[in-house]
Structures are given as C-alpha cells and as structure tokens.
Amino acid sequence: MKTVTIIDVAKRAGVSKSTVSQYLNGRYEYMGADTRERIKQAVEELGYRPNTIARSLKKKKTKTIGVILANILYSFSTKVIRAIEDVCNREGYQVIICNADDNPSKEKWYIEMLLAKQVDGIIAIPTKSNIDLYRKLKERNYPLVFVDRYIDGLDISTMMLHNEKAAKMCVDELTDNGYERIAMLTMEPISITPRFERIQGYKKALEDKGLKATEDYIASAPLKEMQTRLKELMALKQPPQAIIAINDLSFMQLLTFVKENKLEVPGDLAIIGIDDISFADLFDPPLTTIAQPAFDIGREAAAALIQKINNRYVMDADIRRFEPRLIRRASSTKS
Amino acid sequence: MKTVTIIDVAKRAGVSKSTVSQYLNGRYEYMGADTRERIKQAVEELGYRPNTIARSLKKKKTKTIGVILANILYSFSTKVIRAIEDVCNREGYQVIICNADDNPSKEKWYIEMLLAKQVDGIIAIPTKSNIDLYRKLKERNYPLVFVDRYIDGLDISTMMLHNEKAAKMCVDELTDNGYERIAMLTMEPISITPRFERIQGYKKALEDKGLKATEDYIASAPLKEMQTRLKELMALKQPPQAIIAINDLSFMQLLTFVKENKLEVPGDLAIIGIDDISFADLFDPPLTTIAQPAFDIGREAAAALIQKINNRYVMDADIRRFEPRLIRRASSTKS
DNA sequence: TTGTATGCGTTATCAC
DNA sequence: GTGATAACGCATACAA
Numbered sequence: 260m261k262t263v264t265i266i267d268v269a270k271r272a273g274v275s276k277s278t279v280s281q282y283l284n285g286r287y288e289y290m291g292a293d294t295r296e297r298i299k300q301a302v303e304e305l306g307y308r309p310n311t312i313a314r315s316l317k318k319k320k321t322k323t324i325g326v327i328l329a330n331i332l333y334s335f336s337t338k339v340i341r342a343i344e345d346v347c348n349r350e351g352y353q354v355i356i357c358n359a360d361d362n363p364s365k366e367k368w369y370i371e372m373l374l375a376k377q378v379d380g381i382i383a384i385p386t387k388s389n390i391d392l393y394r395k396l397k398e399r400n401y402p403l404v405f406v407d408r409y410i411d412g413l414d415i416s417t418m419m420l421h422n423e424k425a426a427k428m429c430v431d432e433l434t435d436n437g438y439e440r441i442a443m444l445t446m447e448p449i450s451i452t453p454r455f456e457r458i459q460g461y462k463k464a465l466e467d468k469g470l471k472a473t474e475d476y477i478a479s480a481p482l483k484e485m486q487t488r489l490k491e492l493m494a495l496k497q498p499p500q501a502i503i504a505i506n507d508l509s510f511m512q513l514l515t516f517v518k519e520n521k522l523e524v525p526g527d528l529a530i531i532g533i534d535d536i537s538f539a540d541l542f543d544p545p546l547t548t549i550a551q552p553a554f555d556i557g558r559e560a561a562a563a564l565i566q567k568i569n570n571r572y573v574m575d576a577d578i579r580r581f582e583p584r585l586i587r588r589a590s591s592t593k594s
Numbered sequence: 595m596k597t598v599t600i601i602d603v604a605k606r607a608g609v610s611k612s613t614v615s616q617y618l619n620g621r622y623e624y625m626g627a628d629t630r631e632r633i634k635q636a637v638e639e640l641g642y643r644p645n646t647i648a649r650s651l652k653k654k655k656t657k658t659i660g661v662i663l664a665n666i667l668y669s670f671s672t673k674v675i676r677a678i679e680d681v682c683n684r685e686g687y688q689v690i691i692c693n694a695d696d697n698p699s700k701e702k703w704y705i706e707m708l709l710a711k712q713v714d715g716i717i718a719i720p721t722k723s724n725i726d727l728y729r730k731l732k733e734r735n736y737p738l739v740f741v742d743r744y745i746d747g748l749d750i751s752t753m754m755l756h757n758e759k760a761a762k763m764c765v766d767e768l769t770d771n772g773y774e775r776i777a778m779l780t781m782e783p784i785s786i787t788p789r790f791e792r793i794q795g796y797k798k799a800l801e802d803k804g805l806k807a808t809e810d811y812i813a814s815a816p817l818k819e820m821q822t823r824l825k826e827l828m829a830l831k832q833p834p835q836a837i838i839a840i841n842d843l844s845f846m847q848l849l850t851f852v853k854e855n856k857l858e859v860p861g862d863l864a865i866i867g868i869d870d871i872s873f874a875d876l877f878d879p880p881l882t883t884i885a886q887p888a889f890d891i892g893r894e895a896a897a898a899l900i901q902k903i904n905n906r907y908v909m910d911a912d913i914r915r916f917e918p919r920l921i922r923r924a925s926s927t928k929s
Numbered sequence: 930t931t932g933t934a935t936g937c938g939t940t941a942t943c944a945c
Numbered sequence: 946g947t948g949a950t951a952a953c954g955c956a957t958a959c960a961a
Contacts, residue, residue, distance in 0.1 A: 264938055275948040280940060290946065311710045312651045313938035316953050319597075321647065323690075323711075331666075331676050341666050344693055353711065355658075355688050358679055375646045376658075376688065514876050538873045541849050599954055610932045615956055624930055648954035651937050933960075938953105945948080 263305045271301035283309055315377065323353045324564060325373035327383040328406075329361045334507060335534065335553050336384070339406060342557025343382060350565055352379070363388030370396075380564045384408055387450070402567035404560045408452040409578060416567075417578045418560045420551045422453050425583035426460030427467075428549055429503040429531050432585060434468050436593045438529055441465065442476035442492060442499035444509045449479050457505050457533060485512040486519075493520075493528075501529035501591070507536050514542065524590050531591045533583070545588035552581050598640045606636035618644055650712065658688045659899060660708035662718040663741075664696045669842065670869065670888050671719070674741060677892025678717060685900055687714070698723030705731075715899045719743055722785070737902035739895045743787040744913060751902075752913045753895045755886045757788050760918035761795030762802075763884055764838040764866050767920060769803050771928045773864055776800065777811035777827060777834035779844045784814050792840050792868060820847040821854075828855075828863075836864035836926070842871050849877065859925050866926045868918070879924035887916050 265283070269276040274294055281290060282298045301307070315321040326343060328336045340356060347354050355378065359366035363386045370392055373381060380402030385393060390410055396403055397415055405417040426443075433441050443461050445454055462472040476499055480488035489512070492499065504510035510532035522528050524544055532539075535550035559579060600618070604611040609629055616624055617633045636642070650656040661678060663671045675691060682689050690713065694701035698721045705727055708716055715737030720728060725745055731738055732750055740752040761778075768776050778796045780789055797807040811834055815823035824847070827834065839845035845867035857863050859879055867874075870885035894914060 262938085265940095266938080276938090277940085277948055277950090278946085281947085284940080288946090294946080308706065308710050310651075310712060310938050312647060312656065312712045313953090314940075316645075316647050316651050316938080316955090317940045319953075331679070332672055337667055337672055340691075341693065344666070344691070348692075353690050353707065356675075356679070356691055357683075358676065371643065372688065375643045377645060377647050511872070511876075514873075518876055536873075537846070538849075538871075538876070541846075541853060541873070542876065543878045597954085600956095601954080611955080612933080612957080613931055616931090619956080626930065629930080645954050648937090649956075651939090651954080652956050654937075931961085933958105935957090935959105937955090940952085942951085943949090945946105 262310070263307050264310070265307075267305055268298065268301045268307050271305060272297040274298065319377070321377045321379055322351055323355060323376070323378045324561075324568075325355045325357060325369070325376075325378040325381045327357045327359050327366060327369050327373075327381065327385075329384055330358050331356060334536075335407070335551070338553035339557035339560070342554040343561040346558050346561035346565070352565065359386070361386055367392060379568045380404070382406060382560050382564055385410055402564055404564045404567070406556060406560050416563050418556045418563070419578065419580065420453065420556070420583055421580040422456035423460030423463065425533050425549045425551070426457040426503070427464035428583055428585045429533065430461060430464035430468065432531060432547065432587065432591050433501045433503070433529060434470070436525075436529070436591060438501040439470055440476070440497060440499045441470070441501045441503065442478060443503045443505060444485070444489070444492075444513055445477065445479045445505040446485075446509050447479050447481050454505055461503065482508060482512065485509065486516055489513065489516045499528070501525075501531070504530065504532040507532065507534035510534065510536060510546075510548075514546075525592055529591050535586065539586065539588060542590075544590050547588045547591035548586050550584045550586055552584070556581055597645070598642050599645070600642075602640055603633065603636045603642050606640060607632040609633065654712070656712045656714055657686055658690060658711070658713045659896075659903075660690045660692060660704070660711075660713045660716045662692045662694050662701060662704050662708075662716065662720070664719055665693050666691065669872075670742070670886070673888035674892035674895070677889040678896040681893055681896035681900070687900065694721070696721055702727060714903045715739070717741060717895050717899055720745055737899055739899045739902070741891060741895050751898050753891045753898070754913065754915065755788065755891070755918055756915040757791035758795030758798065760868050760884045760886070761792040761838070762799040763918055763920045764868065765796060765799035765803065767866060767882065767922065767926050768836045768838070768864060769805070771860075771864070771926060773836040774805060775811070775832060775835045776805070776838065777813060777836070778838045778840060779820070779824070779827075779848055780812065780814045780840040781820075781844050782814050782816050789840055796838065817843060817847065820844065821851055824848065824851045834863070836860075836866070839865065839867040842867065842869035845869065845871060845881075845883075849881075860927060864926050870921065874921065874923060877925075882923045882926035883921050885919045885921055887919070891916055 265276045265279050269279045279298055287295060344354050357369040359369055366386055367389050382404045384407045385405055393413060403415050405415050407419050409417050430441060465472040475495060478488050478492045502513060504513045513530055517524055524530055531547045533549045535548045539546040539548050600611045600614050604614045614633055622630055679689050692704040694704055701721055702724050717739045719742045720740055722745060728748060738750050740750050742754050744752045784790060800807040810830060813823050813827045837848060839848045848865055852859055859865055866882045868884045870883045874881040874883050
C-alpha cells in the first residue's frame with residue numbers, strides 16, 4: 260500500500276506540486292483549463308487521496324472535535340452524540356468519542372489525549388473535578404461547550420434541560436390529579452447539575468402548591484440499593500401516593516419495584532419519570548414521562564462549538580435552556 | 595494559545611531537540627540522569643504536550659481507528675462501540691465513529707474520509723454495496739474487521755452471532771411448549787446477513803421438528819408497515835400460535851400490536867424475540883428473549899483489528915461465531 | 930551520550 | 946498562471 264502523494268500527481272500531470280495543491284484547494288482561477296484537466300486526470304488515474312494528517316499539520320486545524328461524556332450506553336448520551344455527529348459531518352468535521360465514566364482522572368486523560376491530537380474543539384458532559392483544566396482551556400480561548408451539566412464560575416456555553424421546569428411539570432401533573440404526598444426518587448450523587456436542579460424544582464413546585472417538601476420524601480440511593488431504599492420509603496407511616504423518578508435509570512428501578520410488589524398503578528401509587536423511555540407506551544399502565552429534547556441539545560451544542568471554532572473571539576458563554584415536554588399517559592392520572 | 599513545541603523544551607533544557615525526542619519516547623538509556631531530569635523539568639514548566647499530528651505524519655501511524663455502523667441509536671451498535679472503545683483506549687487508540695445509516699454512498703464517503711485521515715484500521719458493519727472498495731482495502735492488506743454482517747467472497751474477519759442457532763433456540767423453545775404454528779416477524783430488507791441467517795435457521799429448525807415452514811408465516815415488512823402486516827398475518831385462516839420477532843425493533847412492533855389488540859400472551863399468542871431488550875422483565879408477561887453477547891463481539895472485533903494493525907501479515911480472515919443465550923420468561927411458556 | 934540533517938505530505942509565500 | 950522553497954512539529958539515521 261505505497262502511498263501516492265501530491266508529488267506523484269504533479270509528476271504525472273507534468274506540473275509542480277504547488278499547482279496541484281492549488282487545484283486540490285479549489286483555487287482554479289490561477290490555472291489554465293488544460294492544466295486543470297490534466298491534474299484531474301492524474302488524480303483519478305492514481306486514485307490519489309490527500310493526506311489529511313499532513314494538511315492538518317500545516318494548517319493547524321484537524322477538522323476533528325472530541326466529545327467527552329459519561330457513558331455512551333445512556334440513551335441521552337446516544338441521542339446527543341447522534342445529533343452532534345450529524346451536524347459535524349455536514350460541516351466536514353469528524354468526531355472522537357470518549358467514555359469518561361464519570362471518572363475525573365479518566366476525563367483528564369481524555370482531555371489531554373484530545374488536545375495532543377489537536378482537535379479543534381471539545382464538547383463535554385463534565386465532571387466537576389477538572390475545573391482547573393477546563394478553566395485553563397477557557398483562558399486560552401479554546402473552543403469548548405458543555406452539555407447537560409453546568410460548572411459554576413466557569414462561564415462556558417452550556418446546553419441543558421430546563422430541569423426545574425421539568426420537575427415542576429411532574430409535580431403539577433400529579434397535584435392536578437389530586438395527589439398530595441409526592442416523593443422523588445433519585446440516584447446518587449445528587450450533586451450533579453440535572454439531579455440537583457430537579458430536586459430544587461421539585462421542592463419549589465411543592466411549595467408553590469402549598470405542600471410541604473419533607474426530606475423523608477426525597478429518596479436517594481445508588482442504583483444497586485434503590486430497591487431497599489424504595490422499600491423504606493413505602494414503609495413510612497405516611498407513604499407517598501405518588502413518586503417522581505428523576506431519570507430513566509431510576510424509573511426502571513421504580514418500575515421493577517412496582518412490579519415485584521404488585522402495586523397497582525396509579526391506584527396504589529402514581530408514577531411519572533423524567534427522560535422519555537422507549538417502552539412508556541407498552542408498560543401496563545402506559546407511563547407518563549417528561550421528554551427532553553436530546554437531539555436539539557446535541558445539535559445546538561455542535562452548532563455552537565463550530566461557531567466558536569470559526570470565530571474564536573465570539574465567546575458568548577451562556578446557558579441555553581431547553582424545554583421539557585410532558586407526555587401524559589395513564590400512570591399519573593386520578594386513581 | 596501559542597503552541598509550545600519540542601524546540602522550546604530543548605532550549606529550556608539546554609539540549610537539542612533530538613535528545614528531547616529520545617526522552618519523550620522513553621529511550622532513557624542514551625541519556626545522562628541529569629539531562630533527563632532537566633528535560634522533565636522543562637516539559638512540566640512549559641506544560642508541553644507532544645503534537646500527535648506531527649508524530650503521526652512522521653511515523654505513519656495515527657493510533658486511531660474508524661468504526662462504521664448503521665446507527666449509533668441501535669442498542670446493539672451502542673454496546674459494540676462501548677466495547678471497542680474500552681479495548682482501544684487501553685491500547686492507546688482513539689475511535690472515530692461514523693453513522694452510515696445503511697446508506698452505501700454515505701458509507702463510501704466515510705471510508706474515504708477515514709482513509710484520508712490515515713486511520714490505522716476500520717471496523718465496520720458493512721452494507722453490501724461497497725464490496726469493491728472493501729476488496730481493494732483487503733488487497734492492500736489494510737486492517738479491516740467486520741461485525742454482525744458477512745460479505746460473501748471477501749474473506750475478511752467477521753465477528754457475528756450464531757444466527758441460525760439463535761433462531762433454532764426460539765423454535766425449540768416454542769415447540770417444547772407445545773406450539774406448532776410458529777411465525778416469524780422480520781424487518782425488510784431481509785437480505786442482510788443476520789436477518790437472512792435467522793430466517794434460514796427458523797426454517798431448518800421447523801423442519802427438524804417435522805413442521806412445515808410455510809411462506810405465509812414469514813411476515814416481512816418495513817417498520818412503518820409492520821402493524822398492517824401483522825394484522826394480515828393474524829387474519830390467516832390458520833393464524834400462528836406463536837411469533838418470533840427477528841430483532842428488537844420488530845419485537846417492539848409486535849408488542850405494540852399485542853397491546854393494541856388486547857391479545858393475551860401467551861394464551862392467545864406466544865412471543866419471543868431475538869436481541870435482549872431492557873424491559874423484558876417489566877413487560878406483562880415477562881418476555882422470553884435471545885440475548886447476543888454484543889460486548890464480547892465488540893471486544894473481539896477490536897482485539898482482532900489491533901492484532902492486524904500490529905502485524906499486517908497475520909491475516910486470518912475467518913468468521914467468528916458468538917453464542918446466543920436463551921432467557922426464558924413467561925411469554926413463551928405453555929398457555 | 931548528544932547534536933545535525935533530513936524527511937513525513939501539505940500549504941503558503943513568493944518569485945518568475 | 947506556474948514553480949521553487951520554506952515551513953508545520955516530530956522522529957531517526959548517522960555523525961560527533
């Protein structure tokens with residue numbers, strides 16, 4: 260697989276490599292029609308493909324971006340990536356994906372790897388632990404966009420769900436249907452942005468309705484211990500009449516619990532989940548969910564990053580909030 | 595963000611850039627302990643990061659591979675990718691992901707993009723339409739591994755499910771429970787490897803049991819038309835007592851159909867699906883599925899590719915079959 | 930042990 | 946219009 264270079268093309272076409280370079284970059288004005296044709300021929304005959312690596316070295320642009328996220332197995336991540344990919348490829352960018360698994364040292368390693376690879380910009384769902392590294396990048400005006408999570412005091416463009424509103428939608432839907440003892444089920448840690456904000460939103464929404472948000476009703480646990488935690492929650496003297504699952508994984512746990520304990524939904528317990536899940540319609544009864552526009556979020560993140568890449572000094576570091584959407588099904592209705 | 599290069603480090607350490615290069619590549623033998631220390635210092639003080647692009651150009655290796663698949667939104671793809679990522683990163687490789695959407699021209703475009711980027715190898719879930727391109731790569735001994743789909747006559751290492759066995763497992767499970775009129779539901783096109791092989795396996799397994807495989811019972815349709823197709827199937831004079839869904843997407847359609855028509859499972863209709871789905875346990879009744887080891891497949895594909903990259907002449911082009919696993923739940927039991 | 934020179938494949942700045 | 950030639954940042958053979 261001996262590589263055919265621009266020099267081979269030049270020889271074959273009987274011109275210099277500079278002229279070929281001109282041709283390749285579409286600067287046809289400086290070129291006779293016949294030269295142009297000869298080069299075209301030569302390129303085809305030799306099956307020449309420009310070496311992007313060499314070009315990148317020279318131009319100091321790789322037309323590649325990096326995406327750092329927790330785990331590609333989460334459906335939110337998958338959708339975001341898909342949207343990013345679509346935008347980027349339309350613009351001629353390639354995407355390198357990194358699963359940091361919410362592990363700060365892995366995240367750091369990936370960031371440095373990406374920088375060494377000279378990617379033109381990075382989109383990340385950041386952990387809070389590499390704040391210094393991100394700050395340094397920000398100071399250098401390095402193109403950077405966050406998704407889903409916000410890091411305080413860093414002032415980097417962030418695309419995320421309007422989490423408080425999402426939680427409020429859940430509460431309102433439930434209170435509208437006459438439920439008053441409403442609990443929230445959340446994964447740990449609860450410090451990351453979406454969880455924190457949703458819990459805040461939940462509390463506020465309850466207060467707006469004149470209901471008390473008792474700490475008893477905020478059930479947080481790691482995924483593995485969630486069944487036990489739920490058992491505790493339902494064993495309270497005043498068990499909740501309704502539970503809001505803070506995300507899809509918690510929701511799955513809640514569904515398992517409901518099923519194993521043969522609870523009737525919404526009769527024994529009304530439920531509602533943030534994040535849409537594929538089988539919401541298929542569950543019995545169909546599940547009320549709050550969908551977030553993951554594709555929109557990904558698309559806008561990519562668009563913003565590319566804009567930053569093209570004009571490094573238009574650094575409007577802001578937070579863009581995306582609207583949650585209530586999909587009303589039977590699991591949250593009056594019992 | 596003026597880039598700091600190896601020359602800056604050399605100056606700072608008071609040595610030549612070759613010495614620094616030696617240091618960076620771990621050839622410490624040719625170096626005084628003090629020199630080594632000085633370089634280390636300089637690197638840290640300057641925050642120097644080697645430019646991978648320049649290194650790649652020189653070494654003609656990018657430590658990057660490309661993955662081409664239909665759509666990252668499919669759970670099989672997601673799992674495969676995750677496994678590939680894990681292996682690759684452990685070996686210092688980065689992964690560029692491309693969604694070809696089963697569109698041959700998109701696939702072609704991506705392949706050429708990846709080659710231009712000088713990726714060290716490619717893992718693909720190939721369409722059948724770029725066979726010439728793949729053949730050319732194969733002839734050049736370019737490292738290439740296929741996943742999930744086989745292309746006849748190309749002789750390229752392929753990692754895939756033992757599809758016939760998977761289908762046979764379904765049939766056997768159903769016949770063991772007394773079902774005889776067993777249909778298969780499949781997406782179109784049926785020509786791609788996994789679907790084709792599963793249909794073959796289905797037919798053979800029926801024959802093994804002395805049952806006839808009538809064409810009537812092989813219901814194929816694009817996703818959008820599957821509900822209609824199912825209606826036709828169940829309207830036959832002799833409707834099936836059981837249906838095998840060929841993959842997760844078909845299975846979802848089947849579940850929707852069952853639900854909308856209030857069929858009792860397995861009383862009115864036994865069902866079973868190939869591919870595991872996350873809510874198999876949560877459905878009512880729990881769903882029997884055939885799981886495929888997507889992570890294993892991805893891991894082995896990555897391992898094979900890296901081996902090819904390291905030794906381009908160990909080109910054992912074979913097909914590796916992975917074992918399906920029956921997860922027996924209530925949807926396929928005796929009614 | 931360390932330094933010098935050269936090349937990787939391209940693009941860009943000039944002359945011609 | 947076209948062609949030398951010098952970078953881009955690094956690795957490496959070879960000289961010192």
